[in-house]
Amino acid sequence: MTDLILIGKQGCGKGTQAKILAEKFGFEIFETGGALRSIAKEDSDLGREVLAITTRGDLVPNEVVMKIVSDFLSKINAVSPVIFDGIPRSEEQRISLEKLLEEKGREFRALEVRLSDKEALERLSMRAKCEDCGANFGSKEDVCPKCESTNISRRADDTPEAITKRLENFKKFTAPLLSVWEAQGKLVSVDGEQDIEVVTQEILEKLGL
Numbered sequence: 001m002t003d004l005i006l007i008g009k010q011g012c013g014k015g016t017q018a019k020i021l022a023e024k025f026g027f028e029i030f031e032t033g034g035a036l037r038s039i040a041k042e043d044s045d046l047g048r049e050v051l052a053i054t055t056r057g058d059l060v061p062n063e064v065v066m067k068i069v070s071d072f073l074s075k076i077n078a079v080s081p082v083i084f085d086g087i088p089r090s091e092e093q094r095i096s097l098e099k100l101l102e103e104k105g106r107e108f109r110a111l112e113v114r115l116s117d118k119e120a121l122e123r124l125s126m127r128a129k130c131e132d133c134g135a136n137f138g139s140k141e142d143v144c145p146k147c148e149s150t151n152i153s154r155r156a157d158d159t160p161e162a163i164t165k166r167l168e169n170f171k172k173f174t175a176p177l178l179s180v181w182e183a184q185g186k187l188v189s190v191d192g193e194q195d196i197e198v199v200t201q202e203i204l205e206k207l208g209l
């Protein structure tokens with residue numbers, strides 16, 4: 001089975017789909033944000049470097065991200081397929097990721113989970129977390145659907161301005177990668193505005209899984 005590069009706007013549900021596919025087919029998931037956070041806790045040269053960069057609030061440079069991906073790939077079973085979530089985010093990163101995969105003898109397909117800006121904005125501004133039971137849910141109401149607690153928090157960067165900014169960055173840096181993969185015949189695209197199970201079904205059909 002080939003690796004999958006998942007691409008989509010925040011809120012498109014690709015993280016959820018990654019987990020479903022991992023469970024069904026044994027994909028290993030490389031999620032960039034989580035990988036950076038866990039490596040920053042390690043007592044190693046790379047761990048200390050990442051911790052220093054993120055503590056300063058700087059963006060982690062592409063070479064460092066690639067070192068982390070390479071490290072991840074050398075630790076997993078070589079035959080396990082991998083889902084990449086949150087990478088690549090730019091043309092520079094696409095080129096280096098593809099080069100790394102080629103060096104490791106790995107093949108990939110790109111999977112786009114489509115979402116309109118309007119729907120992304122709506123989903124992200126509804127994103128909430130219950131501080132009592134830990135449930136994540138989407139609602140305008142500050143009441144947990146699981147435990148009815150009203151101790152609800154929302155992410156500070158989920159304001160309409162910040163969301164719009166992230167959508168603009170997606171359009172500018174990430175969306176152009178799609179046409180490259182389409183030209184290479186590697187792109188599969190599904191409609192992320194359907195129910196979770198329907199999206200999964202569409203993915204399985206289009207990937208021939």
Ligand SMILES: [Zn+2]
Pocket residue numbers: 130131132133134135144145146147148149
């Ligand atoms: Zn709750």
